[in-house]
Structures are given as C-alpha cells and as structure tokens.
Amino acid sequence: MPAVGDLIDAKCGKCKDVRRHAVVAMVGSEVVKVQCKTCGGMHKYRPDDSAAAKSPLAPKAPKAPKAPRKTGGVSAAKKAAALSAIRKEWEDLEAKTVESGAKPYDVNGSYETGDAINHSKFGMGFVKKVIPPNKMEVHFADSVKLMICKL
Secondary structure: OOOOOOEEEEEEOOOOEEEEEEEEEEEOOEEEEEEEOOOOOEEEOOEOOHHHHHOOOOOOOOOOOOOOOOOOOOOHHHHHHHHHHHHHHHHHHHHHOOHHHOEEOOOOOEOOOOOEEEEOOOEEEEEEEEEOOOEEEEEEOOOEEEEEOEO
16 A cells, blocks of 8 residues: 555656656545656546556457537538528629629728628628618628628
8 A cells, every 4th residue: 555655656647658656645545646757747646557458358348339419500501591591682682783883892981771882802792781880781692791881
C-alpha cells in the first residue's frame, strides 16, 4: 500500500505514457492525486492498466453501435426550400423591373422600399425594407442582405 511521497507507476496525461509519479494526495488507502517525475505535471491518479489490457485472459466485449447524433441544425431540405422561396420572390420582383432602371449601390446613396439596386458583388437586388437610421434589407437572387445606406 503506497503512502504520500512514495513513487508509483501511473499514466501521465502530458507525457502520454506510463511514468514514475510521486503520490501527492490520498483518500483513505486510495491514491487520488500524483505528480509526474518526468514533466512535473500534477493530475488525478490513473493506474497503469497496460499489463491488464494486454492480458489474453481479459477479452473485451464488442462495443454496441452508437446512435446517430442529432445536430440540431437546419436540414438540407429546409435550406433548399428557403433558398427556393427567396429565388422565386426575387424572380417576381425582377419581372416587374427593368435592370436599366436599377440604381448602382452606393453606401452614401439614399433608397426607399421597392427601389431596384445593382450591387458590384451581389448583382441586382430590391430594397425590401428601410431600417432607420442607416440600414436597409435588400433581396438579391440567392439571399437577403442587410446593407448600409443613408436615409
């Protein structure tokens, strides 16, 4: 039975191997905390199970298959449906507007609900909502973006 200060073999989490450790704390006759003599790391006692694990007398039972994890995210079908709805609404708006009537987007520009804009990166879009003091919601072909503007 080891005592505080004795050296024992234990698994070291930092060294990732079985090393010599000094016993630091015990509860009753059970070792609970050790300090690695190689790296100096202090951790809870992890006994050296390498001899028992290699023993042919102790075969391991096969693990049961794990159930698939639920991610809690939005399914691909829901994403596709939302994108399709955005695309359909954009096409309806585009049919009502001629692209030549679209203003080029400018951060310092002033826009109103229903205006058509032409953005250098996102293409043609339509102002769905103006949000005071300096934002607007713009409906592009594949997404809805919140953009800066002047009112």
